[in-house]
Amino acid sequence: MEDGDMLANAAVVFPGMGPTRFADAGKFLLLDPVARRLLERADKRLGYSLMDEWYGMEGDYSEYAQVAFFVSCLAMAEWAERELGVRPGVCVGASFGERPAAVHAGSLSFEDGVWMTAALARCIDAYFAEQHGDVVTQSLARTPRAGLEEALHKLAERGEWYDISGHLDDDFHMVSVRERNLGWLEEAVRRLGGLPLYAMRPPMHSRLFEDLGFRAEEEVLDRLAFEPPVLPLVLAQGGDVVRSADGVRAALAASFVSLLDWPAALTTLRQLGTETLCVSGPDSLFSRLSSTTNGFQVITASPLNVLRPRRQPTTS
CATH class of the missing domain: 3.30.70.2750 (Alpha-Beta Plaits)
Incomplete structure (x- = not known):
């Protein structure tokens, strides 16, 4: 198979968010030209400097860390398309990754995705300050x-x-x-x-947090204008394929309560003919799982290899 064919039969995967610190992605966001342009747009939508607020902030999952992770994922996906020729036919988001996936798939604008990510972070913090803090x-x-x-x-x-x-x-x-x-x-x-x-x-992905899903819908998701995704969106909540605006909105609300079933999503991708997975974003987990690497060519678009002066894909 030619490399071009391989990269055409690709899915872009936005990983779940692990503990994210300024040192992990800050250099990339400041040096990569696409990331810098996205940062400017994010700052304008947020009304504050993301990097200034994130620097020195404690907490692996702060509002600022979450927005920075979101911006990093989308900038790295653009890098993979531009530099590696990845032409995804489908989009996948695992857990937090559903937020950049909704934008990359064309269901939300970047600015709305930034606002949604920050607003959901505040919504989650408020919810767990009141309920299930243990x-x-x-x-x-x-x-x-x-x-x-x-x-x-x-x-x-x-x-x-x-x-x-x-x-x-x-x-x-x-x-x-x-x-x-x-x-x-x-x-x-x-x-x-x-x-x-x-x-x-x-914590996340538990039926115990049903009220959080309702709250996120009412306070955040219902205030956004979703569009039908241009790329089919595969959910890591069971492998369903979403092709409607309402489906994307419902998936984002359900992510708080639905079990994360990554092998089910991979099964769906195989059924869709996907051969290559481009994991776009800071990641130390999803690109390394045997469930991911078995049967797929895996390309990682991460801060380290995006900044490295090379044009060849990193594969595993």
Whole structure:
């Protein structure tokens, strides 16, 4: 297969957001010409300097970190199209990645996407200041699914709440628990030979947060003008393909409560004939999962390789 054909049968993937600090993406945003132009547009829509506010700000998921991640994802996708010739026929967003995906797919303007990202961050902060402040979402690697489910059943027998928030691979999962049970969960996973990674605060992807979805719709999403996406949008909430404006709006609201099912999204991409995945944005997870690399050519458009003076794709 010719490289041009490979890149034509591509999907652009916007990853979920991990802990994001100024040092991770700040240099890219300041040096890349496309990113700088997007920053100017973002600042105008926000009414403040994103980089000034983000610099020195504590918190991996602050409003400013979230908007910076959003801008980085879109700038890197433009870089991949311009420099690598990636011509995506479909767009995918995993968790937070659904926000830049909605813009890249053509359902929202960039300015509306910036405002939405900042407004949702404030909405989430307000919600968890009032409700469920003791819940965290823990990422677990190298953990067999059957063993994890058996351990969680024991937790439920003690009258404790949990929710499985995501499956990213056969042995990579996300589980939401009360913070008082986090140590118990980590120890149970280690006994299974698994590796607890990081606990996400604020938590996400649980049926417990249904009110947050309603609040996000009322305070943020219903104030935006969505358009039918130009690129089909594949959801990591189960692999559905969204082609309508209402579908995009509903998906963004449902992302707070719906289980993240990355293998289901990959199955849909295979059915659509996708052969190459271009993971666009700061990412240390989705481009490395075996579920992602098995059966796909993977290109990463990340801060490091975007700034590196080279024109060849980084593949895995």
